């Protein structure tokens with residue numbers, strides 16, 4: 001499989017891919033290794049994961065360059081991601097033993113307790129946009145719980161996936177406990193035909209739905225972390241409109257808008273709409289675009305070439321239906337998959353840009369007259385990942401947020417994930433939770449003991 005640098009279109013590596021025979025072999029090996037791994041005490045498994053975290057931080061410069069070379073993520077954002085993902089390991093260090101301990105529920109003539117047992121060998125089919133964050137959410141939590149993992153990195157983050165494997169082995173995770181499945185969707189499909197004990201997927205709704213249909217008859221745990229069309233509502237009482245615009249722009253354009261929880265649509269109260277929009281455009285026009293390695297670059301190329309057409313199609317569709325392009329709206333000619341950060345006004349929900357996941361540097365801003373109108377528009381979506389409200393009034397914000405059918409809600413912040421609380425999508429945004437104690441429980445099955453002496 002050829003790995004292409006999206007900033008230069010150069011082939012930077014050519015790596016072997018897996019097939020049915022190699023996947024079968026890896027699976028057999030993991031099936032045996034998992035039993036020994038599960039027999040170790042949690043603190044020994046945890047020690048390997050902590051060491052892995054140290055190795056990643058020791059090699060951060062090299063790892064960030066690899067991530068940038070295959071995804072186009074600006075180098076500083078690669079460093080931020082690798083540093084930030086460490087909080088999952090700190091979280092496991094403080095909590096894993098406590099959450100995996102057996103629980104004595106009732107003592108009496110028949111004593112009752114729960115023991116949390118691992119699932120076995122789990123498959124993790126993953127995305128490229130934040131491979132450290134979304135990878136750690138699954139494979140580290142699965143490993144610490146005593147599972148073996150067959151990890152399929154995205155074809156757009158395979159070099160990073162192979163580095164995970166190298167560093168996990170260096171950290172003491174046996175080679176029959178973690179392995180990679182390398183390749184495109186066809187290799188992911190082979191995983192679906194393998195008898196894995198659980199499937200954990202991060203990616204698009206379209207692939208997630210397909211996987212859910214394929215896995216359903218197996219009756220094993222399935223978890224889906226899918227896309228979003230995340231709304232942000234700017235209330236007319238924000239104390240500082242310029243600051244609200246800066247924060248909203250970062251939420252929409254960080255990682256080139258390629259975050260599952262990126263702000264994908266903005267509703268602004270009519271009292272502040274003109275000022276907010278002008279500040280928003282000013283902020284975005286100040287972003288440095290270009291070589292992701294260059295210091296100060298905030299917007300690099302999008303990772304996948306075909307996404308440019310999807311974004312241009314959303315822009316054309318919006319323009320044809322009456323939207324105004326306030327800035328951007330075009331591909332940047334030359335080498336690399338670059339598109340100008342694009343802001344659209346005069347948008348409505350008949351336009352693709354307000355309904356379908358964009359997953360790129362493009363945003364629509366719609367004027368609203370009231371909280372009720374904002375709420376109705378925020379709810380008008382197939383997705384349910386995150387929603388945000390910026391306001392100086394917490395109870396006004398919470399009144400809106402409490403009525404939204406999304407797994408995460410934000411007041412005066414956005415595009416944020418924390419290991420302390422569950423990360424989950426509703427409707428077309430997914431099924432199940434990662435992170436928090438729920439993120440550990442996702443990888444174990446409870447066994448109920450009834451003990452009569």
Ligand code: NAD
Nearest residue numbers: 126127128153154184185188189203204207225226227260
């Ligand atoms: P994708 O669905 O194209 O691919 C995801 C993975 O599925 C890849 O590893 C791919 O090779 C594999 N795959 C593709 N077809 C397959 C098939 N038929 N059978 C099995 N595997 C198959 O998604 P992507 O482009 O990698 O990721 C972007 C999407 O992921 C966006 O929608 C984004 O919002 C979402 N995402 C969600 C979260 C979350 O936590 N909710 C986090 C990151 C990304």
